[in-house]
Amino acid sequence: MKLMMTTLLAALVLAGCATPPPIDESRLPATPTAFKAGQSSAAVADGHWAVVPPADAEPRGDWWLAFGDARLNDLVQRALRNNTDLQSAAARLAQARALSRSADADRLPQLGASAGAYRGTTAGQGPALTPVYSAGLNASWEADITGRLSQASRAAQLDTQAREALLQSTRLMVQADVAQTYLSLRFTDLERRLVRDTVTAYRETLALTQRRYQAGDVAELDLARVQTEVASTEAEAVALDRRRAELENALAVLLGEPASGFSLAEDQTLSPLPAIPAGLPSAVLARRPDVAAAQRSLLAAQSRVGVAQAAWFPSLTLTATGGYASPELSDVFRWSARAWSVDALLSLPLFDGGRRKAGIESAEAGLDLAMAGYRQQLLQALREVEDSLSGLQLLSRQAEVQAQAVESAARATALSDSRYRNGFISQLDLLDARRSELRNRRVALQVQALQYQATVGLVKALGGGWTPAA
16 A cells, blocks of 8 residues: 555656646737728737637627628528538537547546356366356546546547637638628629610610611621620620529528529619728637637647646556355345455556657647647738728729729710711721720629628628627
8 A cells, every 4th residue: 555655646746747838929920909901001010919818609790780681681591590511510519529528527437337157167176167146336437647637628628619619610601601692693683784784775776777787878897896796795694694593503502402492583782881890900819710719729739738748657547346246146146245346556658669759749749730720820810801901992992983984984975876876986986985884884893792792701800790780
């Protein structure tokens, strides 16, 4: 007993050495004091990393309501119920929770029942076979003297929290994908209507040109030019029809519904573009679920280094067995047949061919990998917000200039049409004016679509934590 206590004390002293290495915060990027977009000068990094507790578990507002589109609201809710990516993320979370419970179970006493029968010789009683029947209870418990089990349990809990954050991230991604696909489809409808209207105008011009050609006022070349313009513009309309069908099918997949049975009626109405405040970089990093998942994966990797280090130290297992054993089956449960034992096993591996050292090196490499992943996730989060902010800022200026171009092109078309009907300019000049107007109107629609896409992208980059005003 004295030897056992001495060995146990030595094991506890050695266990203090199994401490995971601290997180080196100097390897993380410096936090900017503000976002660069919209500032008078570039944001200045303060050179220090502000550790902000993750806020990914906080309730998130229904940000898509700010677009004021009842159909979009319905589509997002349907996607949240049936999207397959969300179902896969939920299943992975359930797996992580089960593994966490399994790791916790290793820290608790284990109890089992046993019963057996065997025939064999007994020492000192000759070659005669003797039957022995037994029944009893077995109990065991591994004392976590090195912290190995607690570190493994903590790593499993952090893995579960990371999966919870990834589920939140998947939910946000699905919401944003539904909104962006739906808005793309709406703008495609607007562009299709514009191209169709242009085709109608070209056909009117074609009819006029055919009459003038039959009357001998214009050459066949003029007629061929208009026919070419009608055909090429109709081809563009068909291409937009194809794009709309693809967007509709993509939306069906996001909703978890068969594309063959899904359709969305054409609609040219759009609500005003909502304005979304960016907030501070530290708040963004706190509420982004993918950043929180990367942080928890980093902490889990840190705990696994401690688990690998603990493999160098002794393990203490306490076992107890109690029950009955008798050579006669009818006497198994007699009081005189009772038997019990209590054992303590202290084990220390002496030589494993470098297995434990390799385990520690693998865990440390995993920690470095998790650190690099966390750093990359932080940089990516800040980049996405900056991209969306600068995109919205520059797209707003582009939309203003493009609106002027559309106004000028429409005026040029009106003047060209009047002059053509009065015979002052050629039909080629009129076609050029109409082609220019169509191009500028389509560019204006595309810029507007990019503004809506960038707004959804900004909400996604902010972690979806923005709540629209009532």
